[in-house]
Amino acid sequence: MSYDVPQIPGEQLDDITAKHQDHGWPLWEVFVRPKRGLSHTHAGSLHAADPETAVQNARDVYTRRAEGVSIWVVASTEVHASDDSESMFEPFEDRPYRHPTFYEIPDEVGQM
Amino acid sequence: MTIQPSSQTGNTTTTATLLGTYLLRLGDDNLILAQRLGEYISRAPDLEEDLAVANIALDHIGVAQHLYTYTGEVEDDGRSEDDFAFLRSEREFTNALLVEQPHDGFGDLITRQFFFDAYQLELWTALAQSADERLAGIASKAVKEARYHLRHSSSWMIRLGDGTEESHQRIQRSVNDLWRFTGELFDGDSVDRDLSNAGVGVDPGTLRPAWERTVTEVLAEATLERPDDPYQASGGRHGVHGEHLGHLLAEMQWMQRTFPDLTW
Amino acid sequence: MSGEAQFQATIDADEKVEPRDWMPDGYRSTLIRQIAQHAHSEIIGMQPEGNWITRAPTLMRKAILIAKVQDEAGHGLYLYSAAETLGVSRDELQHLLHTGRQKYSSIFNYPTLSWADMGVIGWLVDGAAIANQIMLQGTSYGPYARAMVRICKEESFHQRQGYAICLALANGSDEQRAMLQDAVDRYWWPSLMMFGPHDSESTHTEESMQWKIKRVTNDELRRQFIDTTVPQGQYLGVTFPDPELRFDKETGHWHIGDIDWDEFWAVVKGNGPLNRERLAHKVRAWDEGAWVREAAAAYAAKHALAESA
Numbered sequence: 001m002s003y004d005v006p007q008i009p010g011e012q013l014d015d016i017t018a019k020h021q022d023h024g025w026p027l028w029e030v031f032v033r034p035k036r037g038l039s040h041t042h043a044g045s046l047h048a049a050d051p052e053t054a055v056q057n058a059r060d061v062y063t064r065r066a067e068g069v070s071i072w073v074v075a076s077t078e079v080h081a082s083d084d085s086e087s088m089f090e091p092f093e094d095r096p097y098r099h100p101t102f103y104e105i106p107d108e109v110g111q112m
Numbered sequence: 113m114t115i116q117p118s119s120q121t122g123n124t125t126t127t128a129t130l131l132g133t134y135l136l137r138l139g140d141d142n143l144i145l146a147q148r149l150g151e152y153i154s155r156a157p158d159l160e161e162d163l164a165v166a167n168i169a170l171d172h173i174g175v176a177q178h179l180y181t182y183t184g185e186v187e188d189d190g191r192s193e194d195d196f197a198f199l200r201s202e203r204e205f206t207n208a209l210l211v212e213q214p215h216d217g218f219g220d221l222i223t224r225q226f227f228f229d230a231y232q233l234e235l236w237t238a239l240a241q242s243a244d245e246r247l248a249g250i251a252s253k254a255v256k257e258a259r260y261h262l263r264h265s266s267s268w269m270i271r272l273g274d275g276t277e278e279s280h281q282r283i284q285r286s287v288n289d290l291w292r293f294t295g296e297l298f299d300g301d302s303v304d305r306d307l308s309n310a311g312v313g314v315d316p317g318t319l320r321p322a323w324e325r326t327v328t329e330v331l332a333e334a335t336l337e338r339p340d341d342p343y344q345a346s347g348g349r350h351g352v353h354g355e356h357l358g359h360l361l362a363e364m365q366w367m368q369r370t371f372p373d374l375t376w
Numbered sequence: 377m378s379g380e381a382q383f384q385a386t387i388d389a390d391e392k393v394e395p396r397d398w399m400p401d402g403y404r405s406t407l408i409r410q411i412a413q414h415a416h417s418e419i420i421g422m423q424p425e426g427n428w429i430t431r432a433p434t435l436m437r438k439a440i441l442i443a444k445v446q447d448e449a450g451h452g453l454y455l456y457s458a459a460e461t462l463g464v465s466r467d468e469l470q471h472l473l474h475t476g477r478q479k480y481s482s483i484f485n486y487p488t489l490s491w492a493d494m495g496v497i498g499w500l501v502d503g504a505a506i507a508n509q510i511m512l513q514g515t516s517y518g519p520y521a522r523a524m525v526r527i528c529k530e531e532s533f534h535q536r537q538g539y540a541i542c543l544a545l546a547n548g549s550d551e552q553r554a555m556l557q558d559a560v561d562r563y564w565w566p567s568l569m570m571f572g573p574h575d576s577e578s579t580h581t582e583e584s585m586q587w588k589i590k591r592v593t594n595d596e597l598r599r600q601f602i603d604t605t606v607p608q609g610q611y612l613g614v615t616f617p618d619p620e621l622r623f624d625k626e627t628g629h630w631h632i633g634d635i636d637w638d639e640f641w642a643v644v645k646g647n648g649p650l651n652r653e654r655l656a657h658k659v660r661a662w663d664e665g666a667w668v669r670e671a672a673a674a675y676a677a678k679h680a681l682a683e684s685a
Contacts, residue, residue: 005413005479006572006644007579025158025467025673027460044523045457046160047466049271049672050679056264057160060167061450065530081396143435150429150438153445154422154657157665159453162422166446173439180435194434218668274678275671282667367433367491374552376433376491376544 027076028054030061032068040072048073126204131244132187133206133303134313136196137349138235139179140207143197144357145228146172147364148215157218164264168225171257178250198368202358203351210293212348212357219272219279223286226265230326231297232258234319243311266330273334280335287331288339295344298323387588392518395461403587406580407517408462409478410589412469415455416480418448420654424488425497433491440537441494447534451527458519474659482640483570485648492545492552492559498538500560500567500605506531507601508571516588539608546612553613560609561617568632569640571598602630 025047031040043062048054054073063071127133149169156162180193210228215221236258239251272283298320300308307313331338347353367376377385379398386393393399422445429445432438456466472478483501488494509531512524545556572578572594584590592600606623609616620633642648 005410005417005481025669027457027465044454044526045460046453047158048160049669050676053160053267053271053672056267057164060163061160061453064163064167064446064450146438147430150442153429153442154426154449155661155664157661157668159419159449159456161665161668162449163446163453166442166449169442170439170446173435173442177435177439197435198433217664271675272668272671275674276667278667279671279674363430366431371433371549371551374433374548376437376541376548 028073030058031072033070135183137206142172143176144207145211198365209348219282219286222268229262234322238314270334273336291339296346394518411459415452416473418452420480420484454523458523461519482643485651492555495541496559502535504570511592
């Protein structure tokens with residue numbers, strides 16, 4: 001369900017910029033393998049005090065409609081991310097020979 | 113399979129068959145516990161636990177529905193799952209006293225669940241071998257759910273027992289308060305004996321040793337004491353309940369009693 | 377390219393802004409507030425329906441209702457997760473809800489007085505929410521959009537189960553039909569109010585539209601909802617509590633009477649039928665569960681230490 005909560009004219013809003021620590025219930029990122037043969041993909045996150053509870057909760061939260069055969073949980077603080085600004089990925093765009101479409105294979109050779 | 117009614121059932125239910133009587137007990141256990149869990153949704157300590165409690169409630173309702181439907185077929189009197197759930201009086205309900213106990217917070221809820229889950233795991237494991245194919249089928253599905261429920265409730269018993277001083281005291285109190293309702297789970301009567309002899313049911317007494325082992329192990333890991341009060345309450349299987357069930361049924365059955373014979 | 381230019385280019389290209397991208401402070405704080413209040417709405421929304429779990433008239437209805445309320449908890453959870461990618465914690469957001477500094481949708485401040493309310497909430501309230509929700513699948517912030525896609529998938533059963541309850545009542549006894557009509561009479565106007573004030577009165581709509589947080593305006597969504605819902609009501613044989621309701625052949629839309637904005641603002645400001653009760657219920661659950669959360673944290677700490685020893 002989704003709801004629009006209106007602002008009362010003249011209402012002062014909070015400026016939430018500080019990061020607050022949860023009291024002992026860290027955040028976990030949940031990855032679910034939808035079925036055999038596929039990779040685990042990120043499904044979302046949840047809070048739990050320990051990894052065992054996180055896995056258990058993840059089953060109820062992210063797979064109760066039979067959407068998965070395997071669950072991984074990773075403490076959010078353990079996810080290390082690349083710097084997604086353009087400069088890091090640009091060089092790859094200069095190396096088209098990594099992509100099969102770069103090569104022209106004569107039709108007579110068949111599917112490749 | 114037809115089983116002749118036993119003249120010694122001593123029960124006050126309106127079931128005519130032995131198997132019907134037995135199935136109703138199992139169904140009532142699951143329905144009444146589901147009703148208690150349903151009271152708790154939106155009151156859990158966090159969202160993840162609201163989801164878990166809802167899940168467990170749904171599992172118990174599902175089992176109750178299967179059992180009641182089968183009871184109706186066995187009794188062959190046209191009664192539906194809803195007839196059993198909503199149109200019997202409290203003297204006709206044959207759930208164990210444990211499941212009708214109210215919870216004053218999460219500690220009571222999870223302790224009640226733990227004691228019952230440990231019993232249900234043994235019960236469904238045994239009934240999965242029932243000579244009655246239908247019951248064996250229901251049991252085979254239910255045993256997987258029971259295993260999951262038990263993992264959830266025993267995890268909580270351990271965390272609350274071995275958590276903070278406050279949680280330890282609270283959960284110990286819940287254990288002490290609910291202990292006297294655990295014995296009834298293993299009391300068998302002639303219904304259980306006759307059906308167990310026929311390979312259809314299981315004598316609940318045979319489930320006790322495994323239950324004891326599970327409970328002892330989990331309480332120990334939870335640093336909790338096993339109560340040593342020998343007193344055990346009983347009466348549920350014969351429709352003699354405490355004073356909680358009447359109120360529970362009044363709430364649960366209100367719609368059907370107020371607006372009879374309608375489709376919803 | 378500067379962060380700011382990248383941000384604008386992303387928005388203009390209808391691509392998604394992701395958590396570690398540069399974003400204007402206003403974008404970030406608007407999103408946090410909107411996502412959090414959306415999450416709070418889901419959670420508080422568990423209460424009016426939760427009110428009928430123990431009294432559902434059949435086992436099937438009981439199970440379906442539990443599953444629906446469970447989904448609402450799940451939706452709240454996905455949304456809190458999305459909000460947390462913006463650098464706030466769920467604890468902080470709940471604290472803002474508990475202290476009244478963040479709100480939830482006013483519709484949940486109305487009581488559920490009969491079983492028919494379960495049908496009408498599914499039909500009207502979920503119906504109204506779905507209109508907004510589908511729109512939000514296209515919102516510019518990635519985690520929010522993905523949460524909405526997930527929610528939309530699960531939502532399809534919610535409105536249908538509500539309408540199914542309404543159908544059963546509409547096809548039932550005189551008492552059941554009267555029960556249904558009474559629920560519609562009480563929920564119609566509050567459902568229309570769910571779309572918020574008229575566009576002309578709505579602060580921040582323009583900004584939200586520019587940032588593609590919001591993709592369709594309040595009035596447009598409300599109009600879509602009315603056009604879809606009135607025929608559904610006619611099928612049920614119910615009337616709507618609006619003497620001015622009529623179909624305008626020229627515009628092809630249903631025309632409604634004036635919304636009572638006094639009631640709307642009163643409820644938003646905290647003076648609806650159950651504002652205090654809804655919040656108190658939530659706060660009580662939180663406070664009464666403190667010992668449980670603390671225990672779990674203590675256990676985890678003890679055992680993490682033991683493992684690393």
